[in-house]
Amino acid sequence: MxxxxxxxxxxxxxxxxxxxxxxxxxxxxxxxxxxxxxxxxxxxxxxxxxxxxxxxxxxxxxxxxxxxxxxxxxxxxxxxxxxxxxxxxxxxxxxxxxxxxxxxxxxxxxxxxxxxxxxxxxxxxxxxxxxxxxxxxxxxxxxxxxxxLEPAGSAMHAVQRCGVPMGGASVLVSGAGPVGLVLVEIALALGARSVVVVEPNAARRRLATARGALALDLDSDPVGEADRRTRERRGFDVAFECSGVLPALEALLDRVRNEGTVMVVGLAGGDLPVPVTRTFITRGLTVRGSWGRAIWSTWEQLSALVGAGHVDxxxxxxxxxxxxxxxxxxxxxxxxxxxxxxxxxxxxxxxxxxxxxxxxxxxxxxx
Missing domain, CATH: 3.90.180.10 (Medium-chain alcohol dehydrogenases, catalytic domain)
Known part of the structure; x- marks a missing residue:
């Protein structure tokens, strides 16, 4: 064959x-x-x-x-x-x-x-x-x-695993590839207050904007450009790293609020040194990975969102x-x-x- x-x-x-x-x-x-x-x-x-x-x-x-x-x-x-x-x-x-x-x-x-x-x-x-x-x-x-459904399920599973209710949440997404774009739609469909996307590619930023996100380039300050509540809290409730770029992951640690959550979705090579005391103790951040999809709850929830027209x-x-x-x-x-x-x-x-x-x-x- x-x-x-x-x-x-x-x-x-x-x-x-x-x-x-x-x-x-x-x-x-x-x-x-x-x-x-x-x-x-x-x-x-x-x-x-x-x-x-x-x-x-x-x-x-x-x-x-x-x-x-x-x-x-x-x-x-x-x-x-x-x-x-x-x-x-x-x-x-x-x-x-x-x-x-x-x-x-x-x-x-x-x-x-x-x-x-x-x-x-x-x-x-x-x-x-x-x-x-x-x-x-x-x-x-x-x-x-x-x-x-399989790649989009990676976005769905990351939302399921993050432990942050999307209703009223401020969300930051790094990378506007297909997984990041689906994540934007899922977060908004589940009631996120605002979604900001950081993406270097102008065409991908336009795609993120069309799906309801505020799309920024790498030179922008996502927290400074976000809504008033996010600025007052000095960071987002939850951030999703979808690009697989280690400097992007490092940046997200500084862009969530104290006791915020960072989800690692994109596959990245190499290691990232993390200031343990500041990250996990004095700021109380939660950093979680998301691997694959939950079988079959991820597929079922995503299929329902697609069928209802919330995810394109x-x-x-x-x-x-x-x-x-x-x-x-x-x-x-x-x-x-x-x-x-x-x-x-x-x-x-x-x-x-x-x-x-x-x-x-x-x-x-x-x-």
């Missing part, structure tokens, strides 16, 4: 026409891929950047993880979606056996596998996934939209390309593009072969 594979530990990938189909085991289903979207993690895998190396890629592997499709084959002894069911896929593949899984926290699985990192992924005509990882797509939702996932998509055009997709993401979809139904624009020019790792470009 046609697929994009990462075969060696170095920059680049290969587009092939003869990738063998994965075996279908008990508990699994095979999907015909309708749409798959490209994110910053894919860029780092393509460039073999720090974030990708930290994930411990199992090579060779079919890349891609944000996907929706239709069940075309069901494995033996498998309970789950029937043939013909349209599904999105939870790409953090939980074992179902460990303590976290038994307690209903599969996203914290002790033996977690990642689609497109540990097992063959979705930049292909077909993909095999656990039946238990499939989310049935509502009738009124397109499969292109459903392919965005379709508006994130700026380009649709064939599977063969992953390098072009990554180049677009380094510019002003929003979400780029790879659609197996589109005719390939190039012959099979290796793409050695990986371009820059997109660490620091909002996912």
């Amino acid at each position: 046609r697929a994009v594979i990462k075969a060696v530990a170095g920059p680049g990938c290969s587009f092939v026409h003869d990738r063998p189909e994965p075996d279908l085991l008990p508990g699994q289903v095979r999907l015909a891929v309708a749409a798959t979207s490209v994110c910053g993690t894919d860029a780092s895998i393509h460039a073999h950047g720090p974030a990708a190396r930290a994930l411990g890629l199992r090579l060779p592997i079919t890349m891609g993880h944000e996907v929706a499709g239709t069940v075309i084959e069901v494995g033996p002894h498998t309970a789950g979606p029937a043939l013909g069911t349209r599904v999105g896929v939870e790409t953090h593949l939980a074992c179902g056996r460990c303590w976290a899984c038994r307690e209903g926290s599969g996203h914290n699985c002790a033996d977690l596998a990642l689609l497109g990192v540990d097992v063959d992924g979705a930049f292909a005509e077909r993909v095999v996934v656990p039946a238990a990882s499939c989310f049935e797509v509502p009738e009124e939702m397109s499969l292109e939209t459903a392919a965005l 996932l379709d508006g994130l998509v700026t380009h649709r390309l064939p599977l063969s055009d992953l390098p072009a997709a990554l180049a677009l993401m380094r510019g002003d593009a929003g979400k780029v979809l790879l659609l197996p139904s589109l005719a390939d624009s190039q012959e099979p072969g290796r793409t050695a020019d990986a371009g820059a790792d997109l660490q620091g470009v909002p996912a």
